[in-house]
Amino acid sequence: MSQKMQQFASLVRRCERPEAGQALVTRGDLQxxxxxxxxxxxDVDMRFKKLEQSRARGWLDEQPVAAxxxxxxxxxxxxxxxxxxxxxxxxxxxxxxAAARRARRAQQPNTKTFEAGFxxxxxxxxxxxxxxxxxxxxxxxxxxEAK
Numbered sequence: 001m002s003q004k005m006q007q008f009a010s011l012v013r014r015c016e017r018p019e020a021g022q023a024l025v026t027r028g029d030l031q032x033x034x035x036x037x038x039x040x041x042x043d044v045d046m047r048f049k050k051l052e053q054s055r056a057r058g059w060l061d062e063q064p065v066a067a068x069x070x071x072x073x074x075x076x077x078x079x080x081x082x083x084x085x086x087x088x089x090x091x092x093x094x095x096x097x098a099a100a101r102r103a104r105r106a107q108q109p110n111t112k113t114f115e116a117g118f119x120x121x122x123x124x125x126x127x128x129x130x131x132x133x134x135x136x137x138x139x140x141x142x143x144x145e146a147k
Contacts, residue, residue, distance in 0.1 A: 001044070004037045 011033060015025040054060070105113070114121045 001037075001040065004040070008033055008037060 008030075011025050011030055014022060015027065015030055018024055111122045112125050114123075
């Protein structure tokens with residue numbers, strides 16, 4: 001904790017007098033650092049309170065002793081197997097969704113669809129460009145260099 005306090009004091013000095021070449025320390029930075037340190041201070045206070053309570057009880061555990069003796073833990077229950085009907089329903093649902101997507105694509109042949117789970121974007125598909133009558137700039141430069 002003393003190191004944290006020294007670090008906080010250093011941050012306060014850097015906030016009051018910023019130095020060239022050093023990261024700027026703002027009041028928000030100081031508040032955030034203090035909040036972190038204060039949580040640790042509260043944790044230490046809580047631990048001391050628990051120690052005092054334990055001391056007052058004569059250093060006995062907090063948990064009351066069970067009157068009927070030690071409790072036995074039940075063995076974990078095995079999970080029920082997944083039923084075949086559930087798997088079949090799941091597979092059927094996947095098939096229905098896939099068929100609906102195929103049908104939608106067949107209805108819109110000139111669009112491309114991007115599906116990202118929670119949203120869907122459609123955009124028109126460009127038709128392939130026909131070869132131009134004029135050669136491209138690159139072809140004309142290369143052919144002139146070859147000559």
